[in-house]
Amino acid sequence: MRSQENAIEVNDITKKFRIYFDKGALLKEKVIFRNRNKYEERWVLNGISFDVKKGEAIGLIGHNGCGKSTTLKLLTRIMFPDSGSIDMCGRVSSLLELGAGFHPDMSGRDNIYINASIFGLSKKEIDNRLQDIIDFSELAEFIDNPVRTYSSGMYMRLAFSVAINVNADILLIDEILAVGDANFQNKCFNKMLEIKKKGTTIVLVSHALGQIEQICERTIWIHEGLIRMDGSPREVHNAYLEFMEDKRRQTLVEQERRQEQQESPSQEESGGEGEEAQEESQQPQKAAEKPVAQRRGSGEARMKHIKSYNRQGEEKYHFKSGEDIIFEITYETYERIEQAIFGLSIFRIDGTRCYGSNTRVDQVKEFVIEKDGKARVCFDHNKLLPGRYFVDVCIARGMDMIVDYLDTVNEFEITGITEEMGFMKMSHSWEVEGGDHVI
Amino acid sequence: MKIIKEIIEYREMIFSLIRRDLRGRYKGSVLGFMWTFINPLLQLGVYTVVFSVIMRMNIDRYYLFLFVALIPWIFFNTCLGGGTRVIFSQEDMVKKIYFPREVLPIAFATSQFINMVLAFLVIFAVIFLSGMGVSLQALLYLPLIMLIEYILALGITMFGAAATVYIRDLEQIFNIIGMAWMYLTPVLYSVDMVPEELQGLYHLNPMTSVIVAYRDILYYKKPPQLETLLNAVLLGILVLGFGWFSFSRLKRRFAEEL
Numbered sequence: 001m002r003s004q005e006n007a008i009e010v011n012d013i014t015k016k017f018r019i020y021f022d023k024g025a026l027l028k029e030k031v032i033f034r035n036r037n038k039y040e041e042r043w044v045l046n047g048i049s050f051d052v053k054k055g056e057a058i059g060l061i062g063h064n065g066c067g068k069s070t071t072l073k074l075l076t077r078i079m080f081p082d083s084g085s086i087d088m089c090g091r092v093s094s095l096l097e098l099g100a101g102f103h104p105d106m107s108g109r110d111n112i113y114i115n116a117s118i119f120g121l122s123k124k125e126i127d128n129r130l131q132d133i134i135d136f137s138e139l140a141e142f143i144d145n146p147v148r149t150y151s152s153g154m155y156m157r158l159a160f161s162v163a164i165n166v167n168a169d170i171l172l173i174d175e176i177l178a179v180g181d182a183n184f185q186n187k188c189f190n191k192m193l194e195i196k197k198k199g200t201t202i203v204l205v206s207h208a209l210g211q212i213e214q215i216c217e218r219t220i221w222i223h224e225g226l227i228r229m230d231g232s233p234r235e236v237h238n239a240y241l242e243f244m245e246d247k248r249r250q251t252l253v254e255q256e257r258r259q260e261q262q263e264s265p266s267q268e269e270s271g272g273e274g275e276e277a278q279e280e281s282q283q284p285q286k287a288a289e290k291p292v293a294q295r296r297g298s299g300e301a302r303m304k305h306i307k308s309y310n311r312q313g314e315e316k317y318h319f320k321s322g323e324d325i326i327f328e329i330t331y332e333t334y335e336r337i338e339q340a341i342f343g344l345s346i347f348r349i350d351g352t353r354c355y356g357s358n359t360r361v362d363q364v365k366e367f368v369i370e371k372d373g374k375a376r377v378c379f380d381h382n383k384l385l386p387g388r389y390f391v392d393v394c395i396a397r398g399m400d401m402i403v404d405y406l407d408t409v410n411e412f413e414i415t416g417i418t419e420e421m422g423f424m425k426m427s428h429s430w431e432v433e434g435g436d437h438v439i
Numbered sequence: 440m441k442i443i444k445e446i447i448e449y450r451e452m453i454f455s456l457i458r459r460d461l462r463g464r465y466k467g468s469v470l471g472f473m474w475t476f477i478n479p480l481l482q483l484g485v486y487t488v489v490f491s492v493i494m495r496m497n498i499d500r501y502y503l504f505l506f507v508a509l510i511p512w513i514f515f516n517t518c519l520g521g522g523t524r525v526i527f528s529q530e531d532m533v534k535k536i537y538f539p540r541e542v543l544p545i546a547f548a549t550s551q552f553i554n555m556v557l558a559f560l561v562i563f564a565v566i567f568l569s570g571m572g573v574s575l576q577a578l579l580y581l582p583l584i585m586l587i588e589y590i591l592a593l594g595i596t597m598f599g600a601a602a603t604v605y606i607r608d609l610e611q612i613f614n615i616i617g618m619a620w621m622y623l624t625p626v627l628y629s630v631d632m633v634p635e636e637l638q639g640l641y642h643l644n645p646m647t648s649v650i651v652a653y654r655d656i657l658y659y660k661k662p663p664q665l666e667t668l669l670n671a672v673l674l675g676i677l678v679l680g681f682g683w684f685s686f687s688r689l690k691r692r693f694a695e696e697l
Binding site: 018077080094100120122126 | 451535
């Protein structure tokens with residue numbers, strides 16, 4: 001029995017999928033190749049229970065394939081659990097698919113009616129909301145044109161406007177806030193907050209942890225079909241990020257071990273063209289993990305890898321704003337280089353250079369390198385705003401000879417919540433003349 | 440019963456889908472909606488040439504005899520063949536959004552039904568042009584037999600739609616069945632031509648009674664026999680029951696099978 005204050009009660013649900021080894025949906029195959037219909041049952045959910053209070057907003061996180069989207073589909077009643085029960089009260093609207101039922105040859109207005117009716121609205125309800133929907137989509141002047149003449153951005157804007165104006169009691173959302181330009185996204189986001197304020201219960205599946213932190217007061221972390229953690233977003237997200245980083249490190253270590261096994265016969269030999277050629281051949285394997293990494297330069301020395309650490313010396317790829325970041329470049333030298341210069345630049349994920357410098361610019365004397373070694377650069381109290389960044393590193397000889405340049409090698413993320421804009425904090429203070437503070 | 444209530448709540452979706460289907464179907468073609476009328480007329484032309492010029496049937500005004508049966512048959516046949524695509528052509532919607540799944544076959548069958556009703560305008564035009572006239576008393580039975588045929592067609596649509604999700608071949612199989620079914624139904628010929636010993640078997644075909652009733656009303660201008668109507672109603676309800684039941688059993692795993 002559902003208690004009064006809960007909007008959603010999920011009781012020990014399990015779900016298994018049939019994974020056909022060789023699925024034949026054709027009759028012939030079903031009859032003739034009986035044994036081809038063998039399938040493996042894979043449990044996606046192994047018994048999940050949680051309650052969501054009325055008006056509460058929760059986030060569901062977990063890595064791909066952990067069962068979070070399946071949970072959402074079960075809540076939506078698109079699929080049914082194999083055991084356990086789901087109890088929900090009120091109208092449920094799901095933003096899993098935008099623009100369902102749109103017909104390209106019909107006008108925007110007609111499509112609003114079709115799309116909204118699929119969400120279960122009656123004609124009268126749609127009539128009442130029509131103006132809101134059109135206003136929200138900012139498509140008033142195009143609303144009577146056929147949808148096929150819309151740009152894809154306009155199409156999604158119209159679709160989102162319908163979905164968000166359904167006025168459900170429970171709203172289920174799967175990663176769709178990335179619609180339209182930055183301006184419209186902001187609007188969608190504000191609308192979400194407004195909907196939440198009205199007392200709508202929200203379940204949000206997303207990889208954008210920052211988004212969850214801003215909307216939800218609770219996060220559930222699903223791992224291998226079970227709830228791993230349930231609590232405040234900050235707490236859960238930190239644990240989750242740490243876990244993901246551990247996993248990443250493990251795969252890196254494994255990869256390195258595999259590489260060493262492959263290399264082992266010639267590994268101990270020093271220098272030489274032979275080894276270089278072999279290293280070339282490994283490049284694609286490395287590249288598989290960081291697909292955009294590129295190398296150029298004359299090649300007397302080579303950087304092996306770049307790692308980032310926090311002040312305590314732990315290898316990390318997530319930092320908070322203000323934390324110290326130490327980058328460590330491990331390099332191998334094949335020929336003696338005089339006047340070596342080390343450089344490093346930080347780029348935002350869209351390619352904007354946030355900061356770059358090198359030992360010469362920083363007035364550090366040039367180095368003479370002839371052995372393998374490591375170079376470290378420490379950024380005290382990084383000033384980057386939350387987002388994803390990557391690093392380019394370089395070894396040069398003198399002012400203009402690039403020995404080794406690595407593009408997009410170290411990707412890291414700055415986490416945190418802020419409403420500041422741009423990519424860096426700048427220290428500043430406000431002063432307003434002729435105004436008094438609101439008391 | 441809960442599902443019926445829910446379908447009623449989603450009635451606007453049914454109307455929307457029908458509107459979309461009717462208005463969207465001929466978009467972009469030059470003759471547009473006229474095809475609703477031209478298509479059956481052309482089919483009528485072909486069959487009439489074959490069966491009254493080449494293989495002579497010796498039936499008075501054969502074109503009319505055929506036409507009043509052909510239009511209802513086309514409606515049924517479209518539901519039989521096209522119904523199989525109802526669910527999996529809407530794959531995205533079924534996989535991503537909740538709505539009572541019954542809405543899709545209901546909308547499809549209803550939209551085809553409306554098409555048939557519109558085509559009846561052509562039938563009446565042909566009747567008047569031929570100088571045959573109608574019997575008003577017989578016409579009273581027309582809505583009834585249309586309703587019975589609708590029930591029958593809906594049942595077939597629901598079964599086809601649900602089963603094809605699991606076995607894709609049914610789309611092809613149903614098309615062939617549709618062709619065979621037409622020749623086993625007295626559409627092109629009169630039911631009297633069927634040998635005596637096969638008559639019983641023939642009336643197990645729900646479409647036999649339906650076609651006989653249409654022909655009684657419009658061609659022979661007399662009310663259909665009670666026996667014919669009863670037979671049609673009974674078989675119609677049976678088919679709908681079967682279609683509805685199989686649909687509700689199969690619909691739970693649509694999203695996974697698609």
